[in-house]
Amino acid sequence: MSHPNKKRLRRSMMFLNAQKPSLIKDPYLYGADSLMLDLEDAVAVTAKDTARFSLYQALKNVDYRGCERVVRINGLDTEYWKEDIRCCIAGGADVLRIPKTEDAKMVKAVEDAVLAAEREFERPEGSTLLMAALESAKGVMSAYEVCTSSERMIGIALSGGDYTKDLQTKITGTGVELMGARQQMIIAARAAGVQCFDTVWTDLDNLEGFRKEVMLIKDMGFDGKSIINPRQIPIVHEVFTPSMKEIIFSEKVIREIDSKRKEGIGVFTVDGKMIDIAFYDGAQRVIALAKASGVYKGEL
Numbered sequence: 001m002s003h004p005n006k007k008r009l010r011r012s013m014m015f016l017n018a019q020k021p022s023l024i025k026d027p028y029l030y031g032a033d034s035l036m037l038d039l040e041d042a043v044a045v046t047a048k049d050t051a052r053f054s055l056y057q058a059l060k061n062v063d064y065r066g067c068e069r070v071v072r073i074n075g076l077d078t079e080y081w082k083e084d085i086r087c088c089i090a091g092g093a094d095v096l097r098i099p100k101t102e103d104a105k106m107v108k109a110v111e112d113a114v115l116a117a118e119r120e121f122e123r124p125e126g127s128t129l130l131m132a133a134l135e136s137a138k139g140v141m142s143a144y145e146v147c148t149s150s151e152r153m154i155g156i157a158l159s160g161g162d163y164t165k166d167l168q169t170k171i172t173g174t175g176v177e178l179m180g181a182r183q184q185m186i187i188a189a190r191a192a193g194v195q196c197f198d199t200v201w202t203d204l205d206n207l208e209g210f211r212k213e214v215m216l217i218k219d220m221g222f223d224g225k226s227i228i229n230p231r232q233i234p235i236v237h238e239v240f241t242p243s244m245k246e247i248i249f250s251e252k253v254i255r256e257i258d259s260k261r262k263e264g265i266g267v268f269t270v271d272g273k274m275i276d277i278a279f280y281d282g283a284q285r286v287i288a289l290a291k292a293s294g295v296y297k298g299e300l
């Protein structure tokens with residue numbers, strides 16, 4: 001099974017609380033690549049049923065205008081997750097985010113419930129995608145097995161709040177406590193051919209610190225970031241969208257490699273930088289990201 005949306009653009013994945021009907025009505029207006037409607041930690045235990053009901057109504061009745069609808073279900077150690085899944089599939093969610101994922105067995109349990117619900121509500125089998133949040137040392141240690149646990153898996157996301165609790169440290173704002181997890185997760189995701197997303201930044205008014213963190217994770221290779229507030233969207237998009245300078249350089253690299261190959265030349269320079277075939281895929285990736293982000297005006 002290969003799903004057309006498995007690798008779509010997911011620079012910004014914005015959480016919103018499914019408990020508040022006002023929040024989930026028209027949030028696509030903010031322009032995040034994906035919306036993550038939360039049934040888990042943003043929803044008080046006393047409001048789980050009402051949140052699920054308002055989520056179902058929103059999935060059924062709101063036109064999200066192409067914005068991907070991810071739902072974070074409750075954890076597998078709760079009494080809620082099975083009903084969450086039925087409600088998501090009945091409503092037509094695009095992706096389910098599994099919180100606190102520790103191993104492939106947990107993904108398989110969700111996959112079984114999703115397939116049963118797709119049959120029950122007559123949705124195409126395999127149409128619902130999955131992603132897994134890793135929120136513990138054990139989860140991060142299992143990153144590769146989780147990435148390869150299901151054909152439905154789009155990728156893994158670091159969940160720094162719960163993860164640092166498990167590591168017996170805290171979010172410092174410097175990123176030092178998340179370094180090992182980020183490195184291990186991006187390597188696992190790339191080895192498995194799936195996407196990798198960074199954790200939320202909760203220090204809402206510190207937008208400079210946020211920008212630094214986005215730049216760091218972009219340079220590490222991440223595909224995007226979980227976010228919690230519309231103010232964070234333009235920063236993520238600015239950092240993740242290739243600049244005109246990068247686009248023009250990548251075009252030159254692609255064209256020069258194509259033409260030098262015909263002349264039998266393997267290594268040369270572009271704007272004073274050594275280039276050979278090893279740089280081809282990276283340049284193609286910049287152009288693909290520019291196209292997906294809607295900023296490419298060239299002819300490649």
Ligand SMILES: CC(=O)SCCNC(=O)CCNC(=O)[C@H](O)C(C)(C)COP(=O)(O)OP(=O)(O)OC[C@H]1O[C@@H](n2cnc3c(N)ncnc32)[C@H](O)[C@@H]1OP(=O)(O)O
Nearest residue numbers: 014015016017023027038041042161200227228229230231
């Ligand atoms: C550790 C974890 O588990 S993280 C995942 C769970 N957390 C969440 O889902 C939290 C999502 N975010 C939020 O609920 C809010 O942004 C808060 C509570 C953090 C801050 O709320 P506020 O102080 O109201 O933020 P702010 O003043 O920037 O809001 C501005 C506008 O954006 C809206 N807004 C804020 N956050 C969101 C959001 N995540 N999605 C959609 N709209 C939002 C507000 O409703 C407000 O709209 P209005 O001007 O029409 O009233």
Ligand SMILES: O=C([O-])CC(=O)C(=O)O
Nearest residue numbers: 159160161162199200226
């Ligand atoms: O997924 C996230 O980034 C939010 C979260 O649950 C956590 O930090 O524990």
Ligand SMILES: [Mg+2]
Nearest residue numbers: 135159161162
């Ligand atoms: Mg968490």
